[in-house]
Amino acid sequence: MICRILLLISLNCVCGTFVVNVTQTSYQAEENHNITLEWTFTTTADTPTDSLHIFCEMKSNQTVSVLFEIRGGVEIPESQDxxxxxxxxxxxDVLRDGRLRLHVSRLRTEDSGRYLCDVETHYDGGSGECRLNVSAARDQPEPERSKPASRGRIVLCCVPVLTAAVVVGLFVHKVCC
Structure with missing residues (x-):
């Protein structure tokens, strides 16, 4: 009887306890911005990162693209779309804590779709999925051009000079004539 209980406990520990979750199921971003997508997964002290196989892909209506892959704790850049x-x-640094954080920069509208990450160990695996919608960048209004401040200063400087010239001219005209 004790052997059966121990067998059930060990089977329960090996099977069905590995869970992959997304921290957010839906993301909204604008073109040319950056975003961080995050998944969490079950880890134990005896789950070394070099035993992990992580495969992330982006699925849209038209395509399936490889976003990221790790085998045995080593990134496989040649598999990336x-x-x-x-x-x-x-x-x-957060992989040991059971977190996968992917930073996607310079977003494009064609990056919109479902992002799925499969995480597997020697014993078990799971997957989590989120959605990203990238909208087109809004047109930025042109900044208003301010009028040069020097124009007003020129007028203000010229008025006293012209006034002084008229006064001097009138004085000279009265003295001479």
Whole structure:
């Protein structure tokens, strides 16, 4: 009887306890901005990062693109789709804590879609999915051009000079004539 209970406990520990969650199910961003997508997964003290296989992809109506891949704790950049090359970074320091953080920079409208990450260990695996909607950048209004301040100063400087010239002219005219 004790053996059966221990067998059930061990099967429960190996199977069905690995969970992958997204910290946010839906993201909204604007073109040319940056965003951080985050997944969490179950880790234990005996789950070394070099046993992890992580595969993330973006699915849209037209395509499926590889966003990111790690095998044995090592990033596989050659598997990444050209659309994401140079725009996806990951936080290595939080992987041990059971977190996968992907920073996607210079967003494009074609980055809109479902983002799915599969996380597997030697024993188990799971996946989590979120949605990203990237809207087109809004047109920025042109800044108003201010009138040069020097024009007003020129007028103000010329008025006293002209006034002085008229006064001097009148004085000279009275003295001479």
């Amino acid at each position: 050209q659309q994401f090359v140079g725009r996806v970074q990951w936080d290595k």
